[in-house]
Amino acid sequence: MLEEELVRRVIREALKGGGDFAELFIERRLSRHLRLEEGRVEENTTGLEEGAGIRVVRGESVAYASTNRLEDDSLLEAARAASSASRGVPEGKAAVAPFPPAVVTRGGWYEEDPFGVTRERKIEMLHEADDAARGRGSGIVQVVVLLGEGIQEIAVANSLGRTAVDRRVRVRMIVQAVAARDGEIQTGYESPGILGGYELFKEFPPRILGQRAADQALVMLDARPAPSGPMTVVIANGTGGVLFHEACGHGLEADAVHKGASVFAGKLGERVASSLVSAYDDSTLERRWGSFACDDEGAPASRTVLIEEGILRNFINDLKRSRLDGFPPTGNGRRQSYRHVPIPRMSNTYIGEGEAGKDEIIGDTALGLYALKLGGGEVNPVTGDFIFAVTEGYMIRKGKVAEPVKGATLVGNGPRVLMDIDAVGNDLDFDTGMCGKEGQSVPVCTGQPTLRVRRLVVGGTTEVM
Amino acid sequence: MAAERDLLVLCEGWLERVLAAAGRGAEAEVFVQETRGTTVKVFGGEVEDLRYSHQAGVGIRVIVEGKLGYAYSTGLEAEKAERAVEEAIRNAGFSSPDPHNLLPDRGAAAAEDLEIYSPEAEELAPGEKVKKALELERLTLEQDKRISKVETAAYTDAVTDVAVANSKGLRGYYRSSDCFCYAYPIAEESGEAQTGFSFDVGIRPSDLDLEKVAKEASWRATVLLGSRSMPSRRTTVILDNIVAAEFMGLLSSALSAEAVLKGRSFLAGREGERIASADVEVVDDGLLPGGPATAPFDDEGVPMGRKVLVEKGVLKGYLHNTYTASRAGVKSTGNARRGSFRERPRVGASNLFLVPGKGGRDDVVREVGEGVYVMQVVGIHAGANPVSGEISLGALGLRVKGGELAGPLREITLAGKAVEFLQGVVVVGGDLRFLPFEGGLGAPTVAVEGVMVSGRGS
Numbered sequence: 007m008l009e010e011e012l013v014r015r016v017i018r019e020a021l022k023g024g025g026d027f028a029e030l031f032i033e034r035r036l037s038r039h040l041r042l043e044e045g046r047v048e049e050n051t052t053g054l055e056e057g058a059g060i061r062v063v064r065g066e067s068v069a070y071a072s073t074n075r076l077e078d079d080s081l082l083e084a085a086r087a088a089s090s091a092s093r094g095v096p097e098g099k100a101a102v103a104p105f106p107p108a109v110v111t112r113g114g115w116y117e118e119d120p121f122g123v124t125r126e127r128k129i130e131m132l133h134e135a136d137d138a139a140r141g142r143g144s145g146i147v148q149v150v151v152l153l154g155e156g157i158q159e160i161a162v163a164n165s166l167g168r169t170a171v172d173r174r175v176r177v178r179m180i181v182q183a184v185a186a187r188d189g190e191i192q193t194g195y196e197s198p199g200i201l202g203g204y205e206l207f208k209e210f211p212p213r214i215l216g217q218r219a220a221d222q223a224l225v226m227l228d229a230r231p232a233p234s235g236p237m238t239v240v241i242a243n244g245t246g247g248v249l250f251h252e253a254c255g256h257g258l259e260a261d262a263v264h265k266g267a268s269v270f271a272g273k274l275g276e277r278v279a280s281s282l283v284s285a286y287d288d289s290t291l292e293r294r295w296g297s298f299a300c301d302d303e304g305a306p307a308s309r310t311v312l313i314e315e316g317i318l319r320n321f322i323n324d325l326k327r328s329r330l331d332g333f334p335p336t337g338n339g340r341r342q343s344y345r346h347v348p349i350p351r352m353s354n355t356y357i358g359e360g361e362a363g364k365d366e367i368i369g370d371t372a373l374g375l376y377a378l379k380l381g382g383g384e385v386n387p388v389t390g391d392f393i394f395a396v397t398e399g400y401m402i403r404k405g406k407v408a409e410p411v412k413g414a415t416l417v418g419n420g421p422r423v424l425m426d427i428d429a430v431g432n433d434l435d436f437d438t439g440m441c442g443k444e445g446q447s448v449p450v451c452t453g454q455p456t457l458r459v460r461r462l463v464v465g466g467t468t469e470v471m
Numbered sequence: 472m473a474a475e476r477d478l479l480v481l482c483e484g485w486l487e488r489v490l491a492a493a494g495r496g497a498e499a500e501v502f503v504q505e506t507r508g509t510t511v512k513v514f515g516g517e518v519e520d521l522r523y524s525h526q527a528g529v530g531i532r533v534i535v536e537g538k539l540g541y542a543y544s545t546g547l548e549a550e551k552a553e554r555a556v557e558e559a560i561r562n563a564g565f566s567s568p569d570p571h572n573l574l575p576d577r578g579a580a581a582a583e584d585l586e587i588y589s590p591e592a593e594e595l596a597p598g599e600k601v602k603k604a605l606e607l608e609r610l611t612l613e614q615d616k617r618i619s620k621v622e623t624a625a626y627t628d629a630v631t632d633v634a635v636a637n638s639k640g641l642r643g644y645y646r647s648s649d650c651f652c653y654a655y656p657i658a659e660e661s662g663e664a665q666t667g668f669s670f671d672v673g674i675r676p677s678d679l680d681l682e683k684v685a686k687e688a689s690w691r692a693t694v695l696l697g698s699r700s701m702p703s704r705r706t707t708v709i710l711d712n713i714v715a716a717e718f719m720g721l722l723s724s725a726l727s728a729e730a731v732l733k734g735r736s737f738l739a740g741r742e743g744e745r746i747a748s749a750d751v752e753v754v755d756d757g758l759l760p761g762g763p764a765t766a767p768f769d770d771e772g773v774p775m776g777r778k779v780l781v782e783k784g785v786l787k788g789y790l791h792n793t794y795t796a797s798r799a800g801v802k803s804t805g806n807a808r809r810g811s812f813r814e815r816p817r818v819g820a821s822n823l824f825l826v827p828g829k830g831g832r833d834d835v836v837r838e839v840g841e842g843v844y845v846m847q848v849v850g851i852h853a854g855a856n857p858v859s860g861e862i863s864l865g866a867l868g869l870r871v872k873g874g875e876l877a878g879p880l881r882e883i884t885l886a887g888k889a890v891e892f893l894q895g896v897v898v899v900g901g902d903l904r905f906l907p908f909e910g911g912l913g914a915p916t917v918a919v920e921g922v923m924v925s926g927r928g929s
Contacts, residue, residue, distance in 0.1 A: 043733055044733060046567035046569065047565065047566045047567045048539070048566065048567065048569065049539070049541065049566070049815065050539070050540050050541065050562035050563070050565050050566045051540075051541040051542065051543070051562065051814075051815070052541075052542040052543075052555075052558035052559070052562060053542070053543050053544075053813060054542070054543070054544040054545070054551070054554060054555055054558070055528075055543075055544070055545045055813075056545055056546070057526065057545060065517070066514070066515075066517055066519055067517060067518045067519060067520075067521070068519065068520045068521070069518075069521045069522075070520070070521070070522040070523070071522070071523040071524070072522070072523070072524045072525070072526070073524075073525050073526070074525070074526050074527055074528070074545040074546045075546060084523075087523045088523075090597075091521045091523065091597060125565045126565075129565060147734045148733055148734040148735055150735075184734060184735055184858055186734065190859075191737060191858055191859045191860070192859055193856065193858050193859060234703050234884070234886065234923065234925035235703055235925060236927055265514060265620065265622055266619070266620060266657075267620075267622045267657060269664075345524055345526060347520060347522065381853045382850070382852055382853030383850055383853055384849045384850040384851075384852075384853070384865075386666060386849070388622070388657055388664050388665075388666050389663075389664055389665065389666070389881075391849070391865070391867075391881065391882065392849075392865075393849045393850040393853075393854065393864065393865035393884070394850060394853060395850065395853040395854050395863060412861070413861045413863050413886060414863065415850065415854055415863040415864065415865065415884055415886070417865050417882055417883075417884050417925075418882070419882070463700070463882060463884070463925065463926065463927050464925070465863050465864075465865070465883075465884025465885070465886050465925045466863070466886060466923075466925065
């Protein structure tokens with residue numbers, strides 16, 4: 007996708023008004039999407055998308071122009087627009103380094119090519135999930151199954167001498183089951199994804215996804231309202247990882263830190279968590295939904311130690327922040343598409359394993375909440391205050407998992423929660439999701455082993471425990 | 472940017488190609504969208520981000536023997552058409568037949584002379600747009616010495632052209648402009664930090680009142696300094712108009728006839744029932760002057776109009792597109808909505824709002840007397856479920872004591888069921904305000920009694 011002479015011209019044009027560096031990003035994306043609801047395939051969509059974005063960075067300032075047309079004249083026009091946007095701002099260096107041959111990354115690797123699986127087979131898989139979900143009980147009134155896959159090819163070149171291409175193949179299935187009885191409605195949800203192909207379904211056969219989503223909805227139908235107030239909370243592995251993502255992850259992004267809009271600003275080298283906690287952001291993990299071979303600025307995927315036994319070690323950054331703050335690049339410059347500027351984003355973010363067994367942790371808890379599945383959440387990185395929904399929860403009484411409870415949220419403050427983690431399990435697992443920041447959504451994984459937090463506020467609807 | 476005639480001609484060209492390839496008996500629709508916009512974000516008196524974008528794309532719906540296929544492509548060039556057309560037709564072959572997969576026909580004429588476009592945004596030089604964002608930041612910083620910084624101050628505008636043509640003879644085109652500015656200041660005192668937010672919208676840059684945004688954003692940040700949690704209890708909660716408008720998002724999902732027909736709404740099967748207090752009236756009006764979603768027609772070309780969805784607390788109906796209307800045996804309400812040309816039309820709001828009563832915020836607070844005034848809710852996408860109707864959200868706000876706003880609150884949650892919230896509405900203010908998201912959501916300050924508020928204790 008990168009023809010050297012054109013790239014050279016475009017980048018020179020972009021730097022005509024000055025700048026520290028300029029970058030050309032080209033993207034092509036083919037996506038397919040199937041949706042089944044009411045037992046029928048109601049949607050069958052193909053998306054064909056391509057475009058380019060040209061960026062000029064001068065100090066803290068970013069000028070950006072994007073276009074759908076990849077012809078020479080359109081790219082040069084976008085370069086001119088970006089360059090004129092950065093005029094009138096104090097001068098920066100304007101060198102253009104020579105272009106090495108593109109670093110062709112390992113990306114695009116998969117076992118079972120999604121575009122080699124027949125449409126008939128894909129539709130069969132939708133029905134497998136649907137039948138399995140409905141078969142779990144007459145209380146299941148609706149099932150939605152989504153199957154999506156895409157190939158994203160990117161090429162990026164900048165004036166600092168980096169060129170890279172990456173090819174990302176992703177597949178994801180989402181099953182949502184709705185259970186209803188006597189006017190009460192509850193939902194269950196499963197949504198595994200992979201940076202890879204249909205081998206995803208070896209680990210997550212559609213009928214298992216259907217069963218799990220349905221079981222969650224049916225269990226919650228029988229749940230009593232969650233109590234409210236502060237209590238001990240054991241958070242299950244896998245989906246529980248959204249805790250760290252929301253409670254802390256966004257505050258560890260270098261752009262929030264730079265603006266002093268993070269509760270972790272100025273705390274490198276300090277204790278920010280209990281010594282049981284070590285946390286990482288790792289885009290090199292094989293097959294994980296949030297992984298890639300290089301980020302959207304062409305930096306290689308990498309593993310960053312965020313917290314080491316409770317001590318804050320690193321923030322995650324992008325090219326601009328890495329240069330301005332003087333830290334090595336962590337390879338977290340990501341963007342939703344050619345229409346967006348890259349900013350520091352998480353990839354696969356998780357709390358590392360400890361030694362305790364899950365049963366040991368629960369057995370050691372006299373009274374509390376067991377949050378088996380967490381839904382989405384939100385954080386204010388400035389204050390560290392966060393919230394997330396518990397979509398499947400149970401009381402823990404006398405060291406045993408007891409009755410299911412519904413409608414609970416967990417509310418707290420990131421740094422305080424990290425300090426209050428008093429047990430870390432040995433069963434690390436990950437969950438798949440999309441992370442939104444500044445109007446851009448990117449694929450991420452969140453992960454953790456079973457964890458216990460000494461005290462969190464549970465928002466429920468009843469007053470009595 | 473392509474002018475009206477050019478875009479419709481282009482639309483018709485693609486439509487011809489689709490119909491030629493799909494054969495007799497096929498129905499098709501081509502939806503074209505072209506947007507050109509500028510966004511400026513500033514921080515610390517400097518431009519942080521200045522973005523120009525120009526994008527155009529086409530979405531094709533094909534219906535063959537009741538089976539629907541969809542494909543979209545960026546770019547408007549004829550060469551792009553061939554592959555997209557092929558994919559759309561192939562996709563139709565694999566979908567399940569549904570007799571309600573129908574396209575709207577020509578029908579009534581759409582409204583003309585709606586005030587939804589001004590050339591001012593395109594005529595304003597980029598340097599002037601940068602000045603507006605910098606001015607907004609400067610004004611916000613000078614409101615209160617406790618405002619330490621403005622995390623983001625932004626100005627953004629977009630001009631969008633939409634054209635639609637279908638095989639039933641429907642043709643439509645409009646151009647609209649949207650200008651938006653916002654600020655997120657941070658207030659700091661004694662080691663504590665709080666964020667504030669405010670915004671303004673309009674069809675032209677001069678519609679935006681930077682001073683008003685600066686004042687409101689700073690107040691919203693500083694007033695929360697010193698906030699604490701509170702003991703859990705059931706009490707009257709006053710939702711400020713921004714928060715109340717966010718809650719309308721929950722209602723817009725639940726009022727979607729698509730969700731209702733498929734058993735995914737807590738309002739399913741409740742037409743004619745009293746689902747809210749008698750003070751509650753909810754209207755969706757795609758022709759509302761000054762409304763963020765105002766347009767002559769919806770995203771499949773059906774003319775916009777005004778409909779009453781809840782009257783004196785009784786549910787009167789749902790929001791429909793052509794497909795859901797066919798299933799329900801009613802007429803489309805003009806609520807076909809797509810996020811962009813990348814999606815087939817589903818159902819969405821077009822200026823959905825809680826009809827205002829009387830009085831401003833302070834009047835509502837005085838009438839309520841004791842309770843909690845909510846200024847921010849956290850986690851609304853996760854914590855407000857339109858299927859189950861369950862609400863469990865974090866909140867920040869102020870105590871209400873003796874009819875006045877008092878000390879700030881944080882780390883509290885609100886929980887309950889949506890219908891209980893609706894039935895608990897006791898006061899509806901007159902200060903209607905719209906959020907320009909999700910099809911335009913509007914509400915005034917609203918008081919709801921009997922809400923469970925949880926906290927960490929004193």
